[in-house]
Amino acid sequence: MSTKIPLALIADNCTQIIIENDDKTIYTDIGYQYRLERYIKKLGLEEGLSQEELDFLFAAKWLEGVIQAENPTTTLDYNQLAVYAGERVKQLCLEWGIESDLASRLATFVSNIRPDKTLDNKLDQIYNDAVWIDYTLGNGRDNLKKYYQQLLLQGYNIERLGWYDVITGYLESAEFYTQYAKNNYQKALKDLVKSLKQEKKQLEKRMDLALKQQLNISEKEIKKLKKNLQNVKKRDDRGIQTLLRTTLRNHYTLNQMIDRKANIMITVNSIILSLLLGGIISDPVEDPVRVSSLLLLTVACMASIFFAILSIRPNKTQGDFTEEEIRERKGNLLYFGNFHNMHIRDFEWAFMQMINNGEHLYEAMIRDYYYLGVTLSKKYKHLRKSLNIFLFGFIGAVVLNLIIRMI
CATH class of the missing domain: 1.10.3210 (Hypothetical protein af1432)
Structure with missing residues (x-):
């Protein structure tokens, strides 16, 4: 040298x-x-x-x-x-x-x-x-x-x-x-x-x-x-991936449909409320028949809007996981609400832990699918209430108006 x-x-x-x-x-x-x-x-x-x-x-x-x-x-x-x-x-x-x-x-x-x-x-x-x-x-x-x-x-x-x-x-x-x-x-x-x-x-x-x-x-x-x-590992993963991809896509489509319907309910009820309030302000109503029916329709529209908003209102999330939770496979890193408060290095490490373990990855996808279903169920309940309130409120206002006039 x-x-x-x-x-x-x-x-x-x-x-x-x-x-x-x-x-x-x-x-x-x-x-x-x-x-x-x-x-x-x-x-x-x-x-x-x-x-x-x-x-x-x-x-x-x-x-x-x-x-x-x-x-x-x-x-x-x-x-x-x-x-x-x-x-x-x-x-x-x-x-x-x-x-x-x-x-x-x-x-x-x-x-x-x-x-x-x-x-x-x-x-x-x-x-x-x-x-x-x-x-x-x-x-x-x-x-x-x-x-x-x-x-x-x-x-x-x-x-x-x-x-x-x-x-x-x-x-x-x-x-x-x-x-x-x-x-x-x-x-x-x-x-x-x-x-x-x-x-x-x-x-x-x-x-x-x-x-x-x-x-x-x-x-x-x-x-x-x-x-x-161990037997599952010997199978072709493409069938499992296709199943998960199809079911997740179908549920995301349902989620979009709920959001669109909720937006329609908010828009329709807002228009009706605007017409009702605009008419009352410009031309005050003294007829008790009209007042009662308009009041019922107004309350129904407001309640319908309330539940429609609840159906599209995002949930508050913690946005963080501990190292122990990641190691024990308790964290779902496929949804942004669960990791948005994590440091980039911690997230990279946790995500690599997940994708480098086939079982962990499938568990995360299944867990994401499950919680998506839970969220959809809550949205459907709120949207159903919004539609029912609007339907019965509108029918009730019309029937009430007819009954009072007949009396």
Whole structure:
């Protein structure tokens, strides 16, 4: 490594790119870069690395941070990410005027950073150990949680239970190469795997409990339902999607019909009220026959308008969900009234939780369908009252007028 490494140039430019993508880099942010630098420095000194070798690792670390921030992949395919990493590092080095030999070595090194590969080179081993150390410290589980949230924001299709399977698989096969890391962090790594497995079991129990409470069913029925869901997963989803899409479209059409009819009732009654009040003001009525019938019709029109307005009056909503409610699948994010007060990052995370879990997504669609039906029922009741009041009020006014005249 005879080429001088422009570490300050690389660090400054990479910092700018990482900050520009900070809306998605929840885990591999600037703080992560400085933590990793401390681990690399400690391991490098223990292994007797030169300053030039340390600078190379620091430069590779910053470039890997850019790859994680810009990550265009949406699956845990490390081959695809490795190809992108190599090309992107070479492109950045060319833009920054870095020598081609150093650029090639950095590109090769960064493209080899992956958890599913056995490492023989000392620099690769030190970098690998530094990455695993960040998961084994006191806030290691929080770091894994942040990394999962980052992957969701970047478009990865991983449900939470599936994430536990993936990460525990990598952690179980992970090994430290340097003696210092083995002595200080190997046990913590095993303890982390054990705690993650326990956490997964607790999550499964909470999800089962939430499902039992929602459906009011027994443990035996839960097991039977899970078995049936496994069979459903093997079916073609297009039939289910068509069913939900058709029923939702039909109900939205009914909703529009109610709104149009309510608007018609408001318009008709408003016109009648305008004519009645205008006639009374311009030509005061003293005939008790006309007064009683006009009064009845006026009250009927006002009551009809009142219920017509109720049928189209929007409900007041909370507009927010807690993290626990999202994890237990209690929130319906398909309706704006339920999320309009949420922060954009919280909403993105919650929505990715939903769309990355097929069962959760179908539950949300079914729940949205149900509450749409409940809303339609209330609207129909108010509209029916509006129509009935107008009908009987109009007939009553005419009949009353005829009866009084006959007397």
